[in-house]
Amino acid sequence: MKITHIEHLGIAVKSLETAIPYYEEVLGLKCYAIEEVAEQKVKTAFFQVGQTKIELLESTDPEGPVGKFIEKKGEGIHHLAFAAEGLQSSLDFLAEKGVTLIDKSPRKGAEGLNIAFLHPKSTFGVLTELCEKPGCC
Amino acid sequence: MKITHIEHLGIAVKSLETAIPYYEEVLGLKCYAIEEVAEQKVKTAFFQVGQTKIELLESTDPEGPVGKFIEKKGEGIHHLAFAAEGLQSSLDFLAEKGVTLIDKSPRKGAEGLNIAFLHPKSTFGVLTELCEKPGCC
Numbered sequence: 001m002k003i004t005h006i007e008h009l010g011i012a013v014k015s016l017e018t019a020i021p022y023y024e025e026v027l028g029l030k031c032y033a034i035e036e037v038a039e040q041k042v043k044t045a046f047f048q049v050g051q052t053k054i055e056l057l058e059s060t061d062p063e064g065p066v067g068k069f070i071e072k073k074g075e076g077i078h079h080l081a082f083a084a085e086g087l088q089s090s091l092d093f094l095a096e097k098g099v100t101l102i103d104k105s106p107r108k109g110a111e112g113l114n115i116a117f118l119h120p121k122s123t124f125g126v127l128t129e130l131c132e133k134p135g136c137c
Numbered sequence: 138m139k140i141t142h143i144e145h146l147g148i149a150v151k152s153l154e155t156a157i158p159y160y161e162e163v164l165g166l167k168c169y170a171i172e173e174v175a176e177q178k179v180k181t182a183f184f185q186v187g188q189t190k191i192e193l194l195e196s197t198d199p200e201g202p203v204g205k206f207i208e209k210k211g212e213g214i215h216h217l218a219f220a221a222e223g224l225q226s227s228l229d230f231l232a233e234k235g236v237t238l239i240d241k242s243p244r245k246g247a248e249g250l251n252i253a254f255l256h257p258k259s260t261f262g263v264l265t266e267l268c269e270k271p272g273c274c
Contacts, residue, residue: 005187
């Protein structure tokens, strides 16, 4: 298992339309892409900050994971995504170590990455995502 | 206001002693420093992940900010810290833009950095810290 960097940070917001101007005009970051991820019931907006991206997440369905998160906890940081080399072997290693996997094998996420989530109950409260570029490793 | 990268991500944990082995032995990251920040009533453990640090935060006082956070929300991501060039001028700019500042001028944080916090009520739910190395800009 090799983590190289923080790939992105997922932040749940009620509305991209109202949050994007804060990130652009106040923080001075540039939104370079907006993408809907139907499977996750979210619309996402991406900002590059050094080596890491900020991924704003607006729910498209109150019953989706981000909709439920906002209802329970309000807007805020939703998940932490690491870039990991060898995603399937990393998941196998984590399962052996007793980590509860939400995804036992990689699936497609935003920006065409292969992704998998780890359950926060076994990661000290942090909903954790592992990401890998397709075709890598 | 110029943000260059994510300086660190603060993660609240109940116990460094139990959380550090997860970050080291499971995620494969290396704890390179443990430091107490008496003013913030926390003990911190640092891990470098690419350009960004993870800062685990264990409360040393249930009435401190991290103690209260864990009581209310449980363990999890506590704050997002950007490296910003020109900290005082950034704070002045943010105040002009209507952002609520927790710190109107920089103070000392962990690792000798000058830091200031922005209130999550004006940053779409994200407790946000700005950091700058002393003597910079």
